[in-house]
Amino acid sequence: MQVIQVEAPSKTYQVFVKSGIIKELATYIAQLEKKPTSLFIITDSIVEKLYLDSVKQSLNHLKIYEGIIPSGEASKSFEQYERLLTIALQSQLDRHSLIVALGGGVVGDIAGFVAATYMRGIRFIQVPTTLLAQDSSVGGKVAINHPLGKNMIGAFYQPEMVLYDPTCFTTLPSEELRSGFAEVYKHGLINDELFFDWLHKEITDLTNIEPIVIEEMLKRSIEIKASIVKADEKESGIRAYLNLGHTLGHAIEKELGYGKMTHGEAVTIGILFAMNVSEELLKCSLPIQELKLWLSKLGYSTELPKILNSKQLLNTMKSDKKAENGTINMVLMREIGKVCLMPVKESTLLKHLEKMLEE
């Protein structure tokens, strides 16, 4: 078992990575300082069928309620948020109840936001089932989307613990593996060249990764995220680096319609875009072609979908949470492992968007 400690200023907690851990929830819940009065398991319609029974297996001595949302990004909505709160109220959850977020980033984000706001905040634990969730389950960003922008309504609210079972990856479709892996190699690009080089060498087929490599990959990726969250929990500085590729990535997700392209695949296009802009503004040379080749071999599309419109994308990018007074701030790369946050002129962005749309 790998145990990674997250020392966020507001709370210290542990991420346990262990095959089969979803069947041992009761053991971990018993370690909480105060026993929960009831559990509210929030999951989605696909994960419910695959894993809910296994999770419930060890929990039969506790009062359990369930909230199932439809699978997919469109569920990070006001409608599902209200529905979950209604179930919580009807089930008479109290301040000592515990929310269990069983699923990927969508479930983790909405369930965490329910936990953060129900009766002004009750405890929750993350039980991630996707590769992407090595990012989303750690660090306490919880949110829902607004029709006008991604993750616009949310909070910083840390879980009590994260119980991560990598055997869940065996049922993940390949596009979801790609989505998750984007947030893994992103951690290498922003913080650790050696890790990025190791990934580049080891990962040649996302559907066939040795368990030992998965374990190492999760450990290092979560350590990087934890170290950044420790230094800057509420994103007043370096936490913004975790947003590499997201200024455009989030705009792509919103413009295509939530759920049309996976988060990580949109972020990948956003990362390539940020690298193009970085080369111009920081006068650096980045291995863009090499990265594109590797990503294409892994099945990623590295092109901006042609149905998108550059001006519309730019307009959406202006409402990115890193923008200040209408100026877009982007995470740019100086070299692998070294990034910075910089204001970028609209004309520069538009030029690179148009160039990418012509490719």
Ligand SMILES: NC(=O)c1ccc[n+]([C@@H]2O[C@H](COP(=O)([O-])OP(=O)(O)OC[C@H]3O[C@@H](n4cnc5c(N)ncnc54)[C@H](O)[C@@H]3O)[C@@H](O)[C@H]2O)c1
């Ligand atoms: N809070 C954060 O710090 C943070 C970080 C990164 C991403 N995110 C958010 O996370 C979301 C994306 O998360 P995601 O990629 O996990 O998406 P997701 O939760 O929608 O899961 C992807 C798909 O896989 C299915 N699924 C989940 N686990 C499965 C399993 N083990 N086997 C088979 N199918 C399974 C789901 O039903 C869904 O259809 C986005 O909304 C993104 O904005 C948040």
Ligand SMILES: O=C(O)C(=O)C[C@@H](O)[C@H](O)[C@H](O)COP(=O)(O)O
């Ligand atoms: O944890 C963070 O900080 C991140 O930025 C991680 C991102 O991968 C994630 O997609 C996050 O939800 C984006 O946050 P947002 O503040 O840009 O909505």
Ligand SMILES: [Zn+2]
């Ligand atoms: Zn992300």
